Amino acid sequence: MSLDAKIPEGPLAQKWSKHKFDLKLVNPANKRKYDIIVVGTGLAGASAAASLAELGYNVKAFCFQDSPRRAHSIAAQGGINAAKNYQNDGDSVFRLFYDTIKGGDYRAREGNVYRLAEVSVNIIDQCVAQGVPFAREYGGLLDNRSFGGSQVSRTFYARGQTGQQLLLGAYSALNRQIHAGKVKMYTRTEMLDVVTIDGHAKGIVTRNMITGSIDTHAGHAVLLCTGGYSNVFYLSTNAIGSNVTAAWRAHKRGAFFGNPCYTQIHPTCIPVTGDHQSKLTLMSESLRNDGRVWAPKTVEIAEQLRKGTIKADQVKEDDRDYFLERKYPAFGNLVPRDVASRNAKEMVAEGKGVGGSGFAVFLDFADAIKRLGEDTVRAKYGNLFDMYIQITDENPYKQPMRIYPAVHYTMGGLWVDYNLSTTVPGLYALGECNFSDHGANRLGASALMQGLSDGYFVIPYTLGDYLAKIGPKKVDTSHPAFEATKKDVVTYINKLLALKGNKTVNEYHRELGHIMWEYCGMARTAEGLTKAKGLIQALKADFWKNAIVTGENEEVNASLERAGRIADFIELGELMVDDALMRNESCGGHFRVESQTADGEALRDDENFAFVAAWEFKGENQPEELHKEQLVFEAVHLSQRNYA
């Protein structure tokens, strides 16, 4: 099968307008004859479900949480980008497009990214109209701030809770349609499979997480809006429930998986304290404006710090290695996320890590406090310092913070064309769940933008084209494909419930996380990846022999829920390793040790790797087949990143 990205012809700036005109429309009177399934109700899902219902389609929406308001989009802090140029500082749609392409290290599709920048301005207006309380200036106008990867102020925000406020806006639009009877909402319901008929997606199989009931739902199209898969690493900044199951099961039914190895690592997280830890918490990147990153110069001093026989402020200036300032004098502590992360990992690998576990470096504010005074530092970063104290019980005004990189976002996901359609007609993927728009690295404040762009402003147009072409002929669950897929799901669940071994599914998850972080994390080698593949295959075999799954299906059963998700993570982990091994170049946050410049910087290989890797599932325990979507750059000139 060949990949057709369906990028419209013509100049970049007119692609989307022209495409919107060329797309077929569904007559308003016919829209009520179509049933649409939306899985996941975060920013992408809630905005899509509400917008489609407003147009007149019948929508069934599903989420595994107890309410759509809990979706993990709620946890995003910083802000949302839009090329409004309210600050009169030279911003434009083209500049946002350009920054995003460059930030993604030239591994994103030009057409998609330009459209994202183009509709970004409408997103802000939409959210304001819904009553999202964005920060305002004293004159009553919207306030902006700047974020990494750009030189203009285009980030709109609502204190440190932008994700929450945007999600509550989309949730309220969704609620209005639930009240109007145009959306039927299914909460605490998990999607476990896609039903296809003649190669088209026609429905899903779900499990009611209260009663265990396995149900089928039919529709003319299925939209997956199920977020990212960072939890494959066990520890990440994602919510505990974030998982890949819906996307992975869709992959096994024919949807190609794009760039699975593209993971964003964030450098400033509160480090792990022990094996009990369930997740990681991000500290804003803005701290590196005033904090200085260092590790002890010698392993001996590091050891004393780890044992607690000396404290950080007792380490003499000469015994400290401000490694970012030393290696990158021009950018210093403000090097991009991937560079800062990789260097911290190297310090730890050399035995110079600090903190109880040894997996941390210092972020020191002593100089800033000396220079600016404690009050000024408190005014700038007080809430972040409080959060740090809450979690670690340490006072960063007296001792430096301990930080370490953590997995934060996945740029990979289901492969989609310009219409957000996967390789299975009728099956769409929106938001973090798809691979598009961010390339090999996501800029700050652009995740929220993509989720809402896809849900509010792309899918309402592109879905109509598909629906008009297939016609409103009713699909219902009496078709034998529904019963057959349901049977597969029941068989799978029974197989999980029969596992009465001696290791909990969490223990498998933790082991998988260690393998992924060690060999498929910030720096990767062919040797390490090959080893990881063997380890994952062994882990998978062991899981299906020795895992414990307690309870039964017909009840609330967290053990069963987690078992299914972790089994899927193990399979995805293997594909991520294959993808990372194949991509013998460094790009974005993905550093292949074999591909670096003489100075040790990431070296891209545009000659051989300027493509999207789209993987096709070929059967259980079979190697997946690689398809390549060549990336064509017409509007931007490819260049090497350099921060020294």
Add this chain to the structure above:
Amino acid sequence: MSNGNMNLTLKVWRQKNAQTSGKFVTYKAENISPDMSFLEMLDVVNESLTHKGDEPINFDHDCREGICGMCSLYINGHPHGPKRGVTTCQLHMRTFHDGETITIEPWRASAFPVVKDLAVDRSAFDRIQQAGGYVSVNTGVTTDGNAILIPKVIADEAFNSATCIGCGACVAACKNASAMLFVSAKVTQLGLLPQGQPERYSRVQSMVAQMDEEGFGSCTNTGACEAECPKEIKLTNIARMNNDFFSAKLFREEEIHEVKH
């Protein structure tokens, strides 16, 4: 696997589902690190229960960074535990001391039926929101965001109310299981902003009517909701809601009914 030095006794409410009655069961939580969050401590207990082939304790949780509102737990008589202004997922074990006995219960309110063990069904909150907690605007028909001027103080005040995470601690803290702090937070946010004005009075009536229908009690002005709210939502919201509600009832009811027709 756990690596701490605290040993605790837990008295945990176990209840198979909404149809069966529940009881307290005592468990030991051993080798707990003071750095663990309360939920991580429960994870450790659950791992050991699972190893023994027993059913783990069921509780609601997701983001574990204090924002999704999913975690609950009534700990030693306080929603989200003894510390002010934090959710259960941000409560750390150093708040407790070695050898302590901790009592853990689900939210208690008839409008929040128990799902299993410590998890309750808070969908009543969603139905209240669905009754009118929104601005009626379709996608794509909006004016420029700066065409609506909003003074900073108003935007900030609306934001203070908008920070509600819908966890239900206010209901759990109230002797009447009243949902007024929750409802008033949304009413206040939208009632303060220009975008919320057209539906301001119909909204408050619809949401209050739904709140009553769900079986939440009335406000007693005790203030426990405010004291226990992890996001420190203010009691003054309830005053604002009452004000709008009475205005609607006294002066605008007829007009609103016409509009709704």
